[in-house]
Amino acid sequence: MRLIFMGTPDFAVPALVEIAARGHEIVAVYTREAKQAGRRGLELTPSPVEREATKLGLKVLTPKTLRDDAAQAEFAAFNADAAVVVAYGLILPKPVLDAPALGCFNIHASLLPRWRGAAPINRAIMAGDPESGVSIMKMDEGLDTGDVAMVDRLPIAPDMTAGELHDALSRLGADAIVRALAALERGSLGFTPQPAAGVTYAAKIDKAETRIDWAKPWQDVQNHIRGLAPFPGAWFELADGTRVKVLRATRGDGPKNNNPAPGTVLDARLTIACGDGAVRLVQVQRAGAKAMSAEEFLRGNAVPADTVLS
Structure with missing residues (x-):
């Protein structure tokens, strides 16, 4: 034809x-x-x-x-x-x-x-x-x-x-x-x-909706992260205000005691507490840097357990 x-x-x-x-x-x-x-x-x-x-x-x-x-x-x-x-x-x-x-x-x-x-x-x-x-x-x-x-x-x-x-x-x-x-x-x-x-x-993705809301249940947070990966990327901020995109995550082991605030780092593997359960960050990208595994990221960035991400 x-x-x-x-x-x-x-x-x-x-x-x-x-x-x-x-x-x-x-x-x-x-x-x-x-x-x-x-x-x-x-x-x-x-x-x-x-x-x-x-x-x-x-x-x-x-x-x-x-x-x-x-x-x-x-x-x-x-x-x-x-x-x-x-x-x-x-x-x-x-x-x-x-x-x-x-x-x-x-x-x-x-x-x-x-x-x-x-x-x-x-x-x-x-x-x-x-x-x-x-x-x-x-x-x-x-x-x-x-x-x-x-x-x-x-x-x-x-x-x-x-x-x-x-x-x-x-x-x-x-x-x-x-x-x-x-x-x-x-x-x-x-x-x-x-x-x-x-x-x-399916409305066009707005930049205003790309920030991660840790207060949501882990499944919603996970869906948000993977739905925006690799572009434009869901993100959070470190304590110094540096923006970090999350390019891949999976379900994490939820908090075993207490009720940590949403956004609390639970371990040395970048498992983050959500409103219900937790997600574990697998691949991230700091502003101005290349994408890297969570392990690589932690070697150059101190994010100890009990840190609360925003």
Whole structure:
């Protein structure tokens, strides 16, 4: 088929590679503009999708908007059978959605209608969901409200981080979209409207919610940590005000006596008391330093038992 691919981050790259490998004619790749980088912001860094598309010798477009007539006419002129959209980053207005003969299809990293919106991977883990997955959806003008053609599920392991789930769903989505396109080409791809029940929204992560609240039960603290790892990272402060991100944690042995205040260091392994139970920090990153194991961190930072973290 003649396809337009629209995506920007690393998450979208496996899908682009798989679609190209299956022999589809990718007539254009739409992605966000290159970002300024370097110390002075003078260097331009293309998106991961643009870099991959360039390797594949594909035509790349980076419009600032798709709302003007010229951009919409250019899109329609490709006469695509379908468009595949993966974390593109721009809203597709109705003339764009309607241009491909068979429609625009999105790989969404959740089990729709749960976790519509910007941060479905983070929110699924932060909420303690036992599973996630990818949904192949025919796009409409709503926010992830289109009819669903295919759903592939994936269990979320107890200590799985958002970064690990991101990578697993990226691969799963690439496999799902090529199967969906094959069915679409045969005329056998079916669609199911999303139910009204079970709709939740995955709001963009706000910096204000990244600080660890040790007063919560250990499972909530653990979900918060792994749901924000590796980026933007859940964090606490040492006594001197230094910020430390926690990149990995697990359930710790809770306090065996007394009722220590939440945030109290319980042992020499960075086990921290929570409102109920405890978590043990496994990998951390001090501001301005590299990520390291808890053991490495403690060799250079004195955090004795009974210290109360904030």
